[in-house]
Amino acid sequence: MHGGAVELAKQFNDLKQKPDLVLATSMLDLTTFLALTREKSAGIPTAIYFHENQLTYPWSPQDRDVKKKRNNHYSFINYVSALAADKVFFNSEYHRTSFLEALPKFLKQFPDKRGHPNIDLIKQKSEVLHLGMDLSSFEAFRDSEKEKESEPVILWNHRWEYDKRPKAFFKSLFRLKERGLKFKLVVLGEQNDVTPPIFEEAREKLSNEVLHWGYTEDQEAYARWLWRADILPVTSNQDFFGGSVVEAMYCDCHPILPNRLAYPEHIPKKIHRDFLYEEGELDLRIETAIQNVMAIRRVDYQSMVKQYDWQELIGKYDSKLEEIS
Numbered sequence: 001m002h003g004g005a006v007e008l009a010k011q012f013n014d015l016k017q018k019p020d021l022v023l024a025t026s027m028l029d030l031t032t033f034l035a036l037t038r039e040k041s042a043g044i045p046t047a048i049y050f051h052e053n054q055l056t057y058p059w060s061p062q063d064r065d066v067k068k069k070r071n072n073h074y075s076f077i078n079y080v081s082a083l084a085a086d087k088v089f090f091n092s093e094y095h096r097t098s099f100l101e102a103l104p105k106f107l108k109q110f111p112d113k114r115g116h117p118n119i120d121l122i123k124q125k126s127e128v129l130h131l132g133m134d135l136s137s138f139e140a141f142r143d144s145e146k147e148k149e150s151e152p153v154i155l156w157n158h159r160w161e162y163d164k165r166p167k168a169f170f171k172s173l174f175r176l177k178e179r180g181l182k183f184k185l186v187v188l189g190e191q192n193d194v195t196p197p198i199f200e201e202a203r204e205k206l207s208n209e210v211l212h213w214g215y216t217e218d219q220e221a222y223a224r225w226l227w228r229a230d231i232l233p234v235t236s237n238q239d240f241f242g243g244s245v246v247e248a249m250y251c252d253c254h255p256i257l258p259n260r261l262a263y264p265e266h267i268p269k270k271i272h273r274d275f276l277y278e279e280g281e282l283d284l285r286i287e288t289a290i291q292n293v294m295a296i297r298r299v300d301y302q303s304m305v306k307q308y309d310w311q312e313l314i315g316k317y318d319s320k321l322e323e324i325s
Contacts, residue, residue: 005029009036030081047087088126092262141223152293155229165235170202226251
């Protein structure tokens with residue numbers, strides 16, 4: 001977020017052609033980019049897509065950016081980039097609302113010229129454009145059917161980071177195992193430099209339940225495990241959209257989701273209670289799913305999320321971007 005705009009501006013200035021539209025992600029300092037390309041970018045409309053933002057992301061106190069007090073600057077980059085863009089897209093309504101509602105408190109910390117009227121300017125040009133995903137590619141690896149007599153398979157398919165609350169996830173499984181419930185476990189997802197220690201503890205305590213542990217190097221292996229899984233308990237503290245949740249649901253995995261963040265948007269409102277849980281309900285929800293595994297295997301979860309496939313969304317993207325340009 002610090003140096004990307006400088007490098008991309010150089011590459012942009014070297015282009016022979018002039019684009020109809022600049023579509024940036026929220027990882028770009030759009031203001032710096034436009035300043036460094038002003039001779040060439042003047043008059044070209046711009047849009048910014050917020051897949052995530054640094055203002056409402058739950059930073060870890062141990063993060064080096066927090067320790068060096070750089071996190072506020074990243075938030076400021078998001079704020080002024082949204083202000084500079086002609087159109088602002090968010091990947092969920094939760095994301096749009098939480099970002100706009102966090103801006104007043106963020107701007108209040110500055111000594112003067114806080115620019116609160118700018119929040120309305122951003123709000124007026126912002127809207128939700130759900131994330132497009134290549135979900136149909138999972139069909140190539142679909143199994144003919146779930147295994148009929150085997151123990152239910154519980155799935156983790158997120159990053160191995162603290163904001164996904166792996167401790168809450170694994171502690172729940174520890175308790176269920178102690179009470180004698182039978183299940184298998186698939187742990188997928190990408191690891192970073194600092195893996196929460198709960199993963200090693202879980203690998204040892206749940207060694208008899210583990211079918212797979214760790215990152216898969218290709219989509220086929222990842223997809224086949226998703227199709228094999230039955231139950232997806234989610235404990236995340238932050239998800240602006242929840243791509244891994246959508247992928248698992250597309251592969252007909254039963255979701256158990258917190259009633260917060262972006263998750264309610266993936267479930268039809270009339271059946272929210274069937275799949276969204278409140279604080280303190282997680283163990284019971286997983287236990288119920290385990291006990292009713294044959295029934296949950298017959299549910300069509302894919303229909304809830306297939307609207308995020310590019311084949312369904314690309315026309316909307318085209319029309320929204322054409323409106324700007």
